[in-house]
Amino acid sequence: MEYIYIVSAILLGVTSGIFTGLTPGIHVNTIAAITLSLGGTAFLNNIDPMMIVLFIASLSITHTFFDVFPSLFLGIPGDESFSLLPGHQMVKEGRGEEALYISVMGSWFGLVMSLAIVGLILSGVMFFDINIIKIFNSYIKDYMFWILLFVSIVLILTDTNKVWALIVFLFSGLFGVIALGSPLINNAGGSAFNVMFPALAGLFGVSGLIQALFEKEGTLPKQQKYDFKQQTDTSYIKKESFLGSIGGMIVGLLPGLGSANAATMLLMIQSFFSSNKKDVENGKKYLVSVSALNTADVLFSLLALYLIERSRSGASVAIEQILSFGISLEDTIVISMVFIIAAFLAKTIIFKGSSTVIKYFSKIQYKPLTLAIIVFISLLVLFATGVWGIVVLITATLLGMVAPVVNVRRAQAMAFFLVPLLIFFSGFQAKIYTVLHLETIFSVGKEPSLQYITVILIISCIATIATYKFSKRYFRNV
Secondary structure, eight states: OOHHHHHHHHHHHHHHHHHHHHSTTOOHHHHHHHHHHHHHHHHHTTOOHHHHHHHHHHHHHHHHHHTHHHHHHSSOBSSGGGTTSTTHHHHHTTOHHHHHHHHHHHHHHHHHHHHHHHHHHHHHHHHHOOOHHHHHHHHHGGGHHHHHHHHHHHHHHTSSSHHHHHHHHHHHHHHHHHHHHOTTSOOOTTOSSOTHHHHHHIIIIIHHHHHHHTSOBOOOOOOOOOOTTSOOOOHHHHHHHHHHHHHHHHHHHSTTOOHHHHHHHHHHHHHHHOSOHHHHHTTHHHHHHHHHHHHHHHHHHHHHHHHTSOOOSHHHHHHHHHTTTOOOHHHHHHHHHHHHHHHHHHHHHHHHHHHHHHHHHHHSOHHHHHHHHHHHHHHHHHHHHHHHHHHHHHHHHHHHHHHHHTTOOGGGGGHHHHHHHHHHHHTOHHHHHHHTTOOSSOOOOOOOOHHHHHHHHHHHHHHHHHHHHHHHHHHHHO
């Protein structure tokens, strides 16, 4: 492995992570799916598959540092009732750079602490031939049904509107059972564009983007310059980062638990134990712990390939397919080192160029951008998964829009994964799927070729740019 290729893979991954992080609606899994589709061509060109893995690892970690930008500085709520969303209050007070600092440090400490935990685990493997995570995972396997059921009940009972929370949860679960058990769309877990692509894009992407089109939007206030090197009371950052790291480890290693679920439970824990309620209300502790959780989740989701021999994310699925011969201890150590390098680069870039990026966001017209991204995702789904993919996308989008309308957490839609897993761990999967006339095995479709992927990306990008340019005139006159 030549160092020039390693450096190139890391830099390309960091650059791509900056793009996906700064662009709302574009997820790491989308890029991972495209990368997986191009994997066969890369192998034919004798490119070391490990280079692709390092690219995906760098991309995934960098994304978690930069995705805070659009959530903080795009679509600032115009209604004061929404001003206490995590980080938004600070932005509306002109303290956006401080909120950014809190988030970045949360991600950084979350990664460092998570790597320390991984180091202890790998030390046990190297020196004592004991993989404590694998042992623990095999032990709780028989109790997964009850663990997932407990988490589901807690999420429902702690929601504001319990009846609607139950309804959204059940319908999302039923949707997951039907989508994952239907042969109409390629639903193989190792596929680049499987049924989860339009389903997740609708539930957690397009649904939120459409809602943003109809919300009253406020203006971005002038942001105060924040000295990232100044000494401030940030003692809580390490504490909350550790909490987020533990949450990320649980989410990354256990099936069915999304970061949205974990973030919700973290907020409840913080609210219960915090002596300073205002801190939680202003979103500072929440911002730290969620940033740490998201970064730790990515780390453990990828390293789960070695620790428990399971893929826990779209990126890990891509890596699993690329490293068809399996992931070794040496590979895991290399990937861990790349994580810290990419994270350090991401942190440095943000601290050096945050003011420039914020000024860039202040010039972007949010609603035209939102509409353009909806067009991009819709076209990609149509070309990659066909008409039935659009049906799944529309269904998922409508379902994803229900939660905010009835004032329940969007995390209830994670039942898309939880309910099928509950059925699986119950031991009655075959009987239930037979009654519903669904398939209990994955259906595998034909993977799109390199030429096809290239064409649909070009068409989708052209349509996206055109939508943004033309819609700016419309929204300017509205």
